[in-house]
Amino acid sequence: MILPDLPIGETVESGVYWLNDKFGFLMDIFSNIIDILISSFKDALLFLPPFAFIIVATILIYLISRKNIKLAIGSAFGLLLIDSMGLWTLSMETIALVLSSALVALLIAIPTGIIAAKNETIFHIVKPILDFMQTMPSFVYLIPAVIFFGLGNVPGLVATIVFAMPPAIRLTNLGIRQVPVELEEVATAFGTTSIQKLFKVELPVALPTIMAGVNQCIMLSLSMVVIAAMIGARGLGYQVLVGIQRVNIGQGFEAGLGIVIIAIILDRLTQSLTPKK
Amino acid sequence: MLMGLSGSGKSTLLRCLNRLIEPSDGHILIDGDDIATMDDKELRETRRKKLSMVFQGFALLPHRTVIDNVAFGLEIQGVSKEERYAKAEEAIAKVGLKGYESSKTSQLSGGMQQRVGLARALATDPDVLLMDEAFSALDPLIRSEMQDELLALQDKMKKTIVFVSHDLDEALKLGDRIAIMKDGIIAQIGTAEEILTDPADDYVSEFVAGVDRTKILTAENVMKRPEPVVSINSGLKVALQLMKKHGISSIFVVDPEKTVKGILFIDDAVAAVKDKKTIQDVLVTDILSVKPDVPIKEIIPVMSDSSSPLAVINENNKLIGVIVRGSILGALAITEDDQNDLT
Ligand SMILES: Nc1ncnc2c1ncn2[C@@H]1O[C@H](COP(=O)(O)OP(=O)(O)OP(=O)(O)O)[C@@H](O)[C@H]1O
Ligand SMILES: [Mg+2]
Numbered sequence: 001m002i003l004p005d006l007p008i009g010e011t012v013e014s015g016v017y018w019l020n021d022k023f024g025f026l027m028d029i030f031s032n033i034i035d036i037l038i039s040s041f042k043d044a045l046l047f048l049p050p051f052a053f054i055i056v057a058t059i060l061i062y063l064i065s066r067k068n069i070k071l072a073i074g075s076a077f078g079l080l081l082i083d084s085m086g087l088w089t090l091s092m093e094t095i096a097l098v099l100s101s102a103l104v105a106l107l108i109a110i111p112t113g114i115i116a117a118k119n120e121t122i123f124h125i126v127k128p129i130l131d132f133m134q135t136m137p138s139f140v141y142l143i144p145a146v147i148f149f150g151l152g153n154v155p156g157l158v159a160t161i162v163f164a165m166p167p168a169i170r171l172t173n174l175g176i177r178q179v180p181v182e183l184e185e186v187a188t189a190f191g192t193t194s195i196q197k198l199f200k201v202e203l204p205v206a207l208p209t210i211m212a213g214v215n216q217c218i219m220l221s222l223s224m225v226v227i228a229a230m231i232g233a234r235g236l237g238y239q240v241l242v243g244i245q246r247v248n249i250g251q252g253f254e255a256g257l258g259i260v261i262i263a264i265i266l267d268r269l270t271q272s273l274t275p276k277k
Numbered sequence: 278m279l280m281g282l283s284g285s286g287k288s289t290l291l292r293c294l295n296r297l298i299e300p301s302d303g304h305i306l307i308d309g310d311d312i313a314t315m316d317d318k319e320l321r322e323t324r325r326k327k328l329s330m331v332f333q334g335f336a337l338l339p340h341r342t343v344i345d346n347v348a349f350g351l352e353i354q355g356v357s358k359e360e361r362y363a364k365a366e367e368a369i370a371k372v373g374l375k376g377y378e379s380s381k382t383s384q385l386s387g388g389m390q391q392r393v394g395l396a397r398a399l400a401t402d403p404d405v406l407l408m409d410e411a412f413s414a415l416d417p418l419i420r421s422e423m424q425d426e427l428l429a430l431q432d433k434m435k436k437t438i439v440f441v442s443h444d445l446d447e448a449l450k451l452g453d454r455i456a457i458m459k460d461g462i463i464a465q466i467g468t469a470e471e472i473l474t475d476p477a478d479d480y481v482s483e484f485v486a487g488v489d490r491t492k493i494l495t496a497e498n499v500m501k502r503p504e505p506v507v508s509i510n511s512g513l514k515v516a517l518q519l520m521k522k523h524g525i526s527s528i529f530v531v532d533p534e535k536t537v538k539g540i541l542f543i544d545d546a547v548a549a550v551k552d553k554k555t556i557q558d559v560l561v562t563d564i565l566s567v568k569p570d571v572p573i574k575e576i577i578p579v580m581s582d583s584s585s586p587l588a589v590i591n592e593n594n595k596l597i598g599v600i601v602r603g604s605i606l607g608a609l610a611i612t613e614d615d616q617n618d619l620t
Contacts, residue, residue: 180336182332182334182336183336183338185292185297185332185336186330186332186336186338186349187353188297188324189295189297189324189328189329189330190324190325190329190349190350190353190401191320191321191322191323191324191325191326191350191353191354192321192353193321196353200349200352200353201338204338204340204341205338205339205340207340275340
């Protein structure tokens, strides 16, 4: 059977060039913002020498996690291990990437989730897009990122942001939709404006669910930041990649262990932030 | 006071009053303003300042402490933190929850949660309180306390309270007027007596069947017209003739202002006629009398101790009615017969 050879590839390519041509300046601005974000996080994280950082971080984790002593001590050990493997700077870079991408992703995802919860039309537009996004293998996100932003930290971060958004949008939407009708009625009956209702009733009541979305967003960011090493993102992911390419088992394993430690700390910390129901 | 079987539309009606549910027709007037046609802004102001609601399912905000729940309405109005906490504490004290200000609402018992909901509604000092089974989760003691508190509040502040209740005794105690609902329609609205003595239909009379009538019906409801009476200036013969004509054994004696002077018994009268005495000579001045609003429950023991009839006297000491044993039994029996007809 002979089917016509559809010029899908060519069409997309010319479309991308067109976009690049017309909106290139916007992408430059976006790219600069992300660059600044990453380097400020990185500078902040590397401001203190490792040992001082670990002490401060342990105390902060202890306070943030509402006096979870186990988590604080565990984190201290993990961070010490990372330092002793000589992965300190790379780890801080990875954390900076995770924090930047999660921050941007949440800044987009939470408002989107709120709007989707309030507006059925938006919800019906957003939902199939989210479904589609979640069926795509993660490294597919790298392709458009490379096309628009070239190689390096910025495209890695863009891919990560896009990849990490869906669960945060979903769970924010879900959390707000699950606010009991009677509580909505309480707000209405006492004469709230829609803004007051959102901030004084809906968001606080939905907070546990939204925090689950925040947690997933951060965890997905971490996994994607590692994969984004393929398009030039730095940090521990790059170390793993190099380990694979050179078949250097030791180096790859150490970097992998560092990622696991960071993952556990970030996961437990965001979970302990979630208010108990 | 709204009553009716489950699903009869009590909550729905209550929700129409603050437009949590849009009424499809009609007017809701508060101080002459029609809530049903207000725009969003006016409606919001009215909800903030004039209306507040106690919810059937408590509906406390789970992320807030007791005091922050109670202060919610004030917070929405933009009242400063100190002021709203002061008012909230007052409301908390009113419902007897002092000391629980900073507790989590989930740690409280059902009855306590209900009182937090009540305090939240009171804190904004609204003109109109909408209360949906506001006392349903309280134990009898606190319930009765809260009822008294509510009555006192209404007395002092002259608030309008629309109260949904399943409890007939509560409705009778609290309600000036009671509306009985059926299938989304008000079957009858009126005072407790009106509903008990003159039910609009079978549904209403069945609904109020279980009520202890002796607590609700008063002297006024069961008394007969004060006829015949005899003037203190008339002769004994006139009195005897009246008694014979009406087939009674005693008669009240009044002065021209209709003030009761005493009671004349037939035996005394007959004897007196022979001795050529006057009414004044054989008058029994020590009579039993009650005010018209005394419940029958309190009258029954008085009557059972004596065979003479009871005079019903208003605040000007005028005789407005007479109660004999038969009239009480009659009043109670008639309504009971009605119920038997239904079943
Ligand atoms: N006037 C009405 N018009 C249309 N539907 C009504 C009307 N009144 C009540 N309903 C419907 O009847 C149902 C039950 O009403 P509602 O919740 O007010 O009952 P209720 O009397 O408060 O019962 P409960 O004692 O169990 O709280 C609701 O689904 C409501 O939509
Ligand atoms: Mg109801």
